[in-house]
Amino acid sequence: MAEKLIDGKALAQKMQLQLAEKVKKLEIEHGIVPGLVVILVGDNPASQIYVRNKERSALTAGFKSETVRLSDSISEEELLEIIAKYNQDPSYHGILVQLPLPSHINDKRVILAIDPHKDVDGFHPMNTGHLWSGRPLMVPCTPAGIMEILHEYEVDLEGKNVVIIGRSNIVGKPMAQLLLDKNATVTLTHSRTRHLASVCKRADILIVAIGQANFVTEDFVKEGGVVIDVGMNRDDNGKLIGDVNFERVAPLANLITPVPGGVGPMTITMLLEQTYQAALRSVEL
Ligand code: GUN
Numbered sequence: 001m002a003e004k005l006i007d008g009k010a011l012a013q014k015m016q017l018q019l020a021e022k023v024k025k026l027e028i029e030h031g032i033v034p035g036l037v038v039i040l041v042g043d044n045p046a047s048q049i050y051v052r053n054k055e056r057s058a059l060t061a062g063f064k065s066e067t068v069r070l071s072d073s074i075s076e077e078e079l080l081e082i083i084a085k086y087n088q089d090p091s092y093h094g095i096l097v098q099l100p101l102p103s104h105i106n107d108k109r110v111i112l113a114i115d116p117h118k119d120v121d122g123f124h125p126m127n128t129g130h131l132w133s134g135r136p137l138m139v140p141c142t143p144a145g146i147m148e149i150l151h152e153y154e155v156d157l158e159g160k161n162v163v164i165i166g167r168s169n170i171v172g173k174p175m176a177q178l179l180l181d182k183n184a185t186v187t188l189t190h191s192r193t194r195h196l197a198s199v200c201k202r203a204d205i206l207i208v209a210i211g212q213a214n215f216v217t218e219d220f221v222k223e224g225g226v227v228i229d230v231g232m233n234r235d236d237n238g239k240l241i242g243d244v245n246f247e248r249v250a251p252l253a254n255l256i257t258p259v260p261g262g263v264g265p266m267t268i269t270m271l272l273e274q275t276y277q278a279a280l281r282s283v284e285l
Helices: 008-030 045-060 076-088 107-113 125-132 141-152 172-181 196-201 264-284
Strands: 035-041 064-070 094-097 161-165 185-189 205-208 226-229
Touching: 008 045, 008 141, 008 264, 035 045, 035 076, 035 264, 045 064, 045 264, 064 076, 076 094, 076 107, 094 264, 125 172, 141 172, 141 226, 141 264, 161 172, 161 196, 172 185, 185 196
Parallel strands: 035 064, 035 094, 161 185, 161 205, 205 226
Antiparallel strands: none
């Protein structure tokens, strides 16, 4: 069983140590420290935890890190003005506005306001366009982290059948494009897909991002398949659980991510990596 388990935490730690070395080198050679600002509106408890973790990891890797905490009564105009200020500030290479935003703020307008070159989430339509035209610049961090996991565990994608459950802009859609770029055959499924379990059962690699605890059982998984669980659900005791029923699926799978300790730690790693890459590009400009 142990060798079947994907250790996303260990991979994230390894990559963040390598990143800290690259950050040091960038500062010594070019006097540039990668800067990341995270903007949090309101007091959503899950968002507060994510934002704290991002800040801690950024500081550990030697980044300049700032968290802007705003009241949920802030107007959209005020938020756009704050983003404009960081767009202009050359000491920040990455800007992330934590989602979800309060309902009176239009998140599409907010994403559009971020300079696409600082959009380390890869949510700006310009970055979506780059990704879909096969020349990615900033890529959404969770799918980027999953690609790193598949690479690290030497999962062959060429011509393989990959099924994704969930068609969000944050995970499912960008995931599909990244896999297509590696010549996988991709099926993007969702809540209305007919015969979902049998579609999934054909997958060499199954990626689950549907947001329902324990949704995927052994009926969805092929013997010897690879299972990637993006789910982050809380059970009644507040414990973090995935979209995959791990106990029932693990005996079938060849490789499987746990929750926690699978995909989650890689998301922050990719956020830092993309901020570093943006800082590096600023040297080359
Ligand atoms: N909320 C949940 N996931 C994410 C993410 O990847 N980026 C941002 N900005 N907000 C999120």
